[in-house]
Amino acid sequence: MVSDVRESSGPGGGIVSDSPGAPLSCGIEFLTDFWEEKYLREYVKNGGSKIKFITGRPGSGKTHFLCLMTSIAAKENYKTVWFSARGIWMHDFKEVYVEILHQSDLLDCLELLGRQVIRDMGFDYSEIPAGMKFFDYLSENGMGDAMNKREIRTLLKQMFLDNPMLDNNFALACSMLTGSILGYPILEDTSRDMLLAWLEGDRTVKLSQLRSLGFYPSRITKFNARHMLRSLAEVIRLSGFSGLFIAVDDLEILISRSSLEPVHYTKMKREDTYESIRQLIDDIDSMRNIMFVYGFDRELMDHENAGLKAYQALWMRIQNEIVGERFNRFADMVDLDLLAAQEYTPDVIMAMSESIAHVKKNITAAPLDLESAREIAAQARTGAVGIPRLIQIAMEEVSGDV
DSSP: OOOOOOOEEOTTSSEEOOSTTSTTHHHHHHHHHHHIIIIIIIITTTTOEEEEEEEESTTSSHHHHHHHHHHHHHHTTEEEEEEETTTSOSSSHHHHHHHHHHHHTHHHHHHHHHHHHHHHTTOOGGGSOTTOOHHHHHHHTTOOSHHHHHHHHHHHIIIIITOTTSOHHHHHHHHHHHHHHHTOSOOOHHHHHHHHHHHTTOTTSOHHHHHTTTOOOOOOOTTTHHHHHHHHHHHHHHTTOSEEEEEEEOGGGGGOOOTTSSOOOOHHHHHHHHHHHHHHHHHGGGOOSEEEEEEEETHHHHOTTTSGGGSHHHHHHHSOSSOOSSOOTTOSEEEHHHHHHHHOOHHHHHHHHHHHHHHHTOTTSOOOOHHHHHHHHHHHHHSSSOHHHHHHHHHHHHHTOO
């Protein structure tokens, strides 16, 4: 699993760590190990795509779970994206696509694909001097002839333009950008910047300027952004990654009325967000090597007038048709409170408290004893706060921090 320790504060204010000895790794590996095996190593890696939803009471460990799964996905050679719905407008999928594009580092992928072209032409990338482009290297060695130019164009065409998973405009832009990395076909810096700006949906880019490159694109909008995301995931796969893992936290912002929140959703924007997610679910089977995980407080489900259940077109697609007493690890709607009730025994709670004390490096935050662990397990059955947060509160009370 994961070997290093990284402590930080997530958007929810809880401890975030990606170590197997981290606070929520005790007990939660019942689900993370399963996802790692069934989805990251098998289903998604082999070309499938999946959308999951993580919910629970405040303090149930949703943010930690998303960060932990993001870390595990990175270890499994996925391009990973993590962002909070508090910082990205969710009702316009173009904004979501642009954030994913930024965090995915498209140019890094195209650099790797450029090296693949070099290998396919029978050359060793490591033999090219640092800072020198491939075609300059060929020219310096007397091989910058028409035959090698044609070979580069042919390989770029096969890689991008002949790939049915790629939008034609997206493919052409990537082909031109990869050519600029290789040094042929030549692309001026201003043209390169325009192509990148178009890929990011920048409306200041004049399409007439792009046409001078033999490029006739339409603007990227919320209507075609999912198609662009599919193309991005395919480029990521082609460049050697297992796929694209995307974690979206704090979706309960959709129903928040707090004046302290950075964004505020009107009824129309909230329903546009639900519709956007509904469309993504309907399109997910046309994508490859993508896994989305949305995290939110239980209130987003239970709110009668504004929650998920109020938007039937989406709720019908994400509710679990068969609900049993045992936690179902295949379920698309994952209830962390139900998982905690099943897996977080008093012994596990004590182990979690030991991990918290270790991560905090706070000698006064002593691990909980068995009696305290039993009290937390009992309190969690009827309380409004999840077990992980109850553990932290109890430890702070013992250490005198609160």
